[in-house]
Amino acid sequence: MGANNLRRSPLQVPTNSAEFLRTFVFDRAPTIDDWRNFKISDLWIQRNPSGTPPYGYFVLVDKPNQTGIWIDLGGTTEGDIQLISGDSGDAVKPDSSGNVNILGGSGITTAGTGDTLTLTSSFSSLSWSIDTTSPINVSVNEGHLSNDAGQIIYNLPSTSLLGEGFAFFDQGGNGFQIQCQAGQTIRLGNQITSSGGTITSTSIGDVIWMVCAVDDTEFLGYSVQGNLTFA
Secondary structure, three states: OOOEEOOOOHHHOOOOOOOOOOEEEEOOOOOOOOOOOOOOOOEEEEEOOOOOOOEEEEEEEEOHHHOOEEEEEEOOOOOOOOOEOOOOOOOEOOOOOOOOOOOOOOOEEEEEEOOEEEEEEOOOOOEEEEEOOOOEEOOOOEEEEEOOOOOEEEEOOOOOOOOOEEEEEEOOOOOEEEEOOOOOEEEEOOEEOOOOOEEEEOOOOOEEEEEEEEOOOEEEEEEEEOOEEEO
C-alpha cells in the first residue's frame, strides 16, 4: 500500500530542525521490514477506523542491517504491553528498540520466525495408564500404575534415546517387575541390574522413575520410593 504524505504545519518541526518531519498513513502497523524509503524520525500513523482508538502512532528510531526499529507511541488497541513478568524476579520492560529478549534456560530453547516465537522443551512428558493385565510392552515416555490381581511384568523397549523416560508405580499392592531386554541395565546409585536383568517392587506404593542415559542400553533411576529388588 502506498504512503500518503499528510499536510505539514510548523508544529511538526522541532526547534532548529533542518527539515520537516515526514508523516505517513497506512492501514496497518509497521514491521521490521519497513525500512526502505523511510528515514530516522519518520512518523507512521496506523489508520484503524473500526478500532479503539482509531489511530496508532509509531516513530522510526533506527534501521540497522536493513531492519526497521519502530517505537509504538500509542497503539491502536487497548492494553499495549509495557512489562513482562515471570514466575520470579523483576518485571521486564522493552529496551530502547522496543525489544524484549526471551531466552531459554535448562532444557528449554527458543526460536523466532516472522511473528512467531516457539519455545521447545527437551524434557519429555509421560503418558499414563493404570494397568490390569500382564505382561506389558512399554513404550518410551510412559508412566505405569500396576493394579492387577497379580504381579505385572513390564518389558522395556529395545530402542530408546537419551532423555526418554519411564515411571512405574505399585498402585494395587501386587507388585511389578521391570524386565530389561538383552544387553540393557538399570542403575540406581551403586545398585545395578545384571545385563538383561530385572527390578521388582516389594510392597504397595513402591515407585521408580527412570531415564535413558545411553541409547537403547542404559537406564538411570532418579527418584525412588520403597524397597526395590535388583537382579
